Amino acid sequence: MNDAEKLEIVCARAWPPVVERPLGQWRLRWADGFTGRANSALAVGDPGIAVSEALKAVCDFAHDLAIPAVVQVIEDDAAERAVAAAGWVEWTEHAAGHRVSVLTGPLPDGPAPDGEVLDEPTPEWWELAAGDRDPSDAVRHVLTTGKVGYGVVEADGVTAGAVRGAVVDGWLHVSRLAVRPDFRRRGLASALMHALAGWGREHGAGSWVLQVALDNAGALALYSRLGCTEHHRYRYWGPGPGACEDPQS
Structure with missing residues (x-):
């Protein structure tokens, strides 16, 4: 894993969902709808199967637990390109902002x-x-x-x-x-x-890490004053039309 992927795993461990299922190195997560991070698939590392098949597993998991099918992917990463190629689109419905800056800095x-x-x-x-x-x-x-x-x-x-x-x-x-x-x-x-x-x-x-929506200018300014800089970004993706059919429907 690269540094961005490793840091995403740290953040995921700091924000534990109620239900978590591994899919290779991906993580399928559910927390009864509380936040995107705890109710999406963290798509970092190798899912162990083709990305198209992994996304079908994301859909099945989401349908079973009655949440939207969403993946959290590092921006401009190979996994994001594979998700887009599978017919998924940026999930702009996320109320808190679907593009997020991950900031780090010394305490x-x-x-x-x-x-x-x-x-x-x-x-x-x-x-x-x-x-x-x-x-x-x-x-x-x-x-x-x-x-x-x-x-x-x-x-x-x-x-x-x-x-x-x-x-x-x-x-x-x-x-x-x-x-x-x-x-x-x-x-x-x-x-x-x-x-x-x-x-x-x-x-x-010795250091802190924060995940801040890109449109939260006030928070970004505060953390900048505290010495934080951007490490990487991630965003949420959801299925495009026909990309995530519910087998129960």
Whole structure:
């Protein structure tokens, strides 16, 4: 595997689906619809069979578990060209943005007195990070499995911001960064990131990795200020007309 593929495996381990089935080195994933990453086939490495046959297996898996048939592929990779040749098209229906920049950078030094990282998520953390104080079992599984820290920052007596960090193989995977609208532009997002960086160092991480939609200009600017640069990009692909027939229909 090349470096981009290896990093995608790290990110996948930091974002575990409820159901995961290997297809050679590909991974078929389901998490009851929570996020594209946990409900798509990660098409990196060798599926062990022809790509056209692997895509049929993706379709069967998706039909069995009632999710759209989608593959996550590194942009401009040989696998992406093979997926396109099989009649699949860019899956622009993904609400969070179907093209994603994968950023990396060294963890910054220095204390973060305004933020802390909890061992267990609070209802306020769930509300900010997942949009629900009492999320589904699938959401809980994705966001709490592994070596995970739950960053929070308080302001004016309330939890004003939240972020999730997961450590895998020396990488700190960062996700679900959120600040309440009334508390934005106060530096709270930066405080959260610095607090999470300290937690990551304590748990053996030396660098962080983030997956950010290309149209999320605010997040990309924040992470650039924190020293992150683009490592590679990926995008989602779905079947074109007639490329993924449901055998049950």
